[in-house]
Amino acid sequence: MTDADFPARRARARERLDAIDPHKRPGGAEADPHRREWFEAVYDLADEDPAGVPWAGLAPHPLLLEWLASRSLAGLRALDVGCGLGDNAEALAAAGAAVTAFDLVPRAVHWAQRRFPQSAVTWRAADLFHAPPEWRGAFDLVHELYTLQALPDTLLADAARALASFVAPGGALLVISRARDEAQRIDGPPWPLTRAQIEALAVDGLRLETLEDVPASDSLVRHWRALLRREGGR
Template sequence: MKEFDPVAYKKMVREYQENDDPTGWFDSIYQDAQGDYKAVFWADLEPSPYLVDWLEKNPNKKTDKKAIVIGCGVGDDAEALSTFGYEVTAFDISQTAINLCENRYPNSKVNYLVADLFDYPKKWSENFDLVYECNTIQVLPGKYRVQARKSISNLLCKNAFVLVSCRSRKQNEKENEIPLPLNKEEIDKFITEDKLKECSFLAYDDNQTPSVPHFFAIYQKI
């Protein structure tokens, strides 16, 4: 198993970004795990507690409710959504990540598949009651962050919700970081540009040492 080297990781990501290939490096992270989902360095190995809390407090009584998970990683959040009765599509651009999910959850009801956020099937547009986005936008550069946000918003059917979890930063800070956290102005573009309604917004620091600031926001398409 290859040991995670944060310096080499950031150098690799920057090289791909400079070559206008912003997602070409993703699969290597999962390949480095060599078939062990526990070895994926960014995997929490449990669903987001903020996602679970929202699902518990906002039950959806539709019998055919659909959810989609952006960049599903090793599957924890997708499985949580399935437990709450959603028909779940969970995709990642990495085939290796999808293999890890299928091996980890051989009897899952989740539809795990390889797909590209920038070129997903047309039938997905305006087709989901809940969209979960965790940490995808922040690993993208420049114009791809805008495209990603718009692609995410376009997945929402009427009255649907998108839950956005990400690292955060103050305006004009950490501008060269990898990943690049979202500031308030950027995440607010779900409202100002995509015309979604903000239902709740939480800014918090996690339990790491040192702590890392985050946003957890819920928007609705009206």
């Protein structure tokens, strides 16, 4: 639930964050190639106001909820990548999964824990590119929403391998991202993904099972919803 001033505060925060994002300036990416400092600044500047976190919807993403509505995750181990303030992780847990959720920024993780004090989710601060070794092949479902589109092209191949490494035999990777055409130029970040970039996530034993091109609506811009699967399992 948001208040009436929420959209205006979010717009002001987005303008402030764009002004300090080195990826918004020519040649500035070298200053923060993994965007770690910028992500930390987002939560520091938000000062506990969720309007200051551009991707914080304060509710699970509708395309995730739609996907969950037709299936149960009972008994599955799930990993929520870039959990932010925790709404999507909670949705996965409500669907029956044993959920581990992580974010690069410890302040985000602590904020999520405060929002959901009775949560069954295991919250962790971790780096996608240097994840705990015990996560390798440990999850039946890996959920990624909006992390990839926040990364420059130069990191997508490494990110794909990192995501694939978490998926157990027989498990799946669910990716939800804003979409763009191959020839469409974007003044990001964020950088909506192309079909080719989604297809390139099929690495290290993952295969693309479904790819939905979800058209724009009154509430959402065009999105991809992709499911990639690893063979094997019980």
